[in-house]
Amino acid sequence: MNSEKVLMKGNDAIAEAAIRAGCTAYFGYPITPQNELIAYMAKNMLDKGRVFIQAESEVAAINMVYGASCAGARAMTSSSSPGISLKQEGISYAAGADVPAVIVNVVRGGPGLGSIAPSQADYFQSTRGGGHGDYYCIVLAPKSVQECADLTYLAFDLADKYRTPVIVLADGMIGQMMEGVVLPPEKNLKDLPKRDWAVGHMAGSGRSDSRHITSIHLVPEELEETVRARYARYETIKKAEVRFEAVGTEDADLVLAAYGTSARICLGARKLAEKEGIKLGIFRPITVWPFPYDELAKIASNGKPLLTVEMSMGQMVEDVKLSVLEAVNKGAKPAPVHLLGHLGGVIPTEEEVFAEAKKILGRK
CATH class of the missing domain: 3.40.50.970 (Thiamin diphosphate (ThDP)-binding fold, Pyr/PP domains)
Structure with a gap:
């Protein structure tokens, strides 16, 4: 090549x-x-x-x-x-x-x-x-x-x-x-x-x-x-044919789930979090069908919160919840699932994603 x-x-x-x-x-x-x-x-x-x-x-x-x-x-x-x-x-x-x-x-x-x-x-x-x-x-x-x-x-x-x-x-x-x-x-x-x-x-x-x-x-x-x-x-x-990317999810305080442009924004939010000692992981499905349910279920099995970031009112978040349900069915503690969604062409910012993550974690 x-x-x-x-x-x-x-x-x-x-x-x-x-x-x-x-x-x-x-x-x-x-x-x-x-x-x-x-x-x-x-x-x-x-x-x-x-x-x-x-x-x-x-x-x-x-x-x-x-x-x-x-x-x-x-x-x-x-x-x-x-x-x-x-x-x-x-x-x-x-x-x-x-x-x-x-x-x-x-x-x-x-x-x-x-x-x-x-x-x-x-x-x-x-x-x-x-x-x-x-x-x-x-x-x-x-x-x-x-x-x-x-x-x-x-x-x-x-x-x-x-x-x-x-x-x-x-x-x-x-x-x-x-x-x-x-x-x-x-x-x-x-x-x-x-x-x-x-x-x-x-x-x-x-x-x-x-x-x-x-x-x-x-x-x-x-x-x-x-x-x-x-x-x-x-x-x-x-x-x-399941394809995905996981960044820093093993020991994350909170995992950001996103794809496309939203996933790029989450990478920026992760860098902001590092400066304050907060660990944000990122889970990005590359195949959104078939969705990587098993892979996300393994990550969700630790019970840590997940924040889905989408440029919609919340659609992929349903698949994130199904992944959590799969983990629960295998005996895991339910992981809280949150949504940050924008629509109509409004794009979330890195600062906004980081602020929402801190709010969920109870950090100021």
């Missing part, structure tokens, strides 16, 4: 990493704050002779992804909160047909049209399926421009490995900020996984026969069997 760093915006890093991961077809529709991503793809996908289409709507874009993936393409779309809402039916169809796809959500304030400022209020939508029916998507949450590149690159491999939609969940701050990034190597399209399940007569499928890909199963027992088999695959994903 080339170790040279380049200065890039998060949106651009996602786009470049997707191209290097072998994305052969991109379909999107403009919306702030992810417009740099679609603009980057418009130029660079066409320069490489790959497919780029600015669709007539978000609904059209996700269905183009569905069709292209069925035909053997490594396909991707991107949008921001209200645009992702419009894509949910198509994402459900892809999940129901076991079709890989990469969906990038650069989250803005909501509900409704909300604002164009950063938010983390799409957590429930992303981690609980988002559309109709019983399904999940793998959800990766970067905290830096470097992780925008790394996790997007990973997303394509995970989508192919498990034949499932994968969401890259980056709040608007991550998409817009600029940092140094080491880009991953460019994959040779000839080396991408062969999709022997794809519809027939398609390049790379390795087959000449036709195949019908669908999410419809009109016999109830057949649909139940299909969904149960998919959930067995989800259990495999839970065991193999």
Whole structure:
């Protein structure tokens, strides 16, 4: 891998990493704050002779992804909160047909049209399926421009490995900020996984026969069997693909739980705490689905308080509470769970997080 760093915006890093991961077809529709991503793809996908289409709507874009993936393409779309809402039916169809796809959500304030400022209020939508029916998507949450590149690159491999939609969940701050990034190597399209399940007569499928890909199963027992088999695959994903970061959690007086931009802020709060002899740990899920319940339960088993920091009214905090419940079910003392949430584009500060931690600990 080339170790040279380049200065890039998060949106651009996602786009470049997707191209290097072998994305052969991109379909999107403009919306702030992810417009740099679609603009980057418009130029660079066409320069490489790959497919780029600015669709007539978000609904059209996700269905183009569905069709292209069925035909053997490594396909991707991107949008921001209200645009992702419009894509949910198509994402459900892809999940129901076991079709890989990469969906990038650069989250803005909501509900409704909300604002164009950063938010983390799409957590429930992303981690609980988002559309109709019983399904999940793998959800990766970067905290830096470097992780925008790394996790997007990973997303394509995970989508192919498990034949499932994968969401890259980056709040608007991550998409817009600029940092140094080491880009991953460019994959040779000839080396991408062969999709022997794809519809027939398609390049790379390795087959000449036709195949019908669908999410419809009109016999109830057949649909139940299909969904149960998919959930067995989800259990495999839970065991193999959980990713997280834990900083100073072993002897912490209080553990901060956060992801994305909020986790960066917590790192600053931790440094402020060190100056006053207070130990703040940080637990950051990188996969917010599957959520690292077992890992956080182990940390929570000492009964020390946890403070969840989110740019929402409190969504990930529900998973933090489930982790504590898991620890309690194994005999641990219940750990108090607190929430510091902002919304609408308001970003918590390091000083505010530290002040809240001191308040919980009874320190002045």
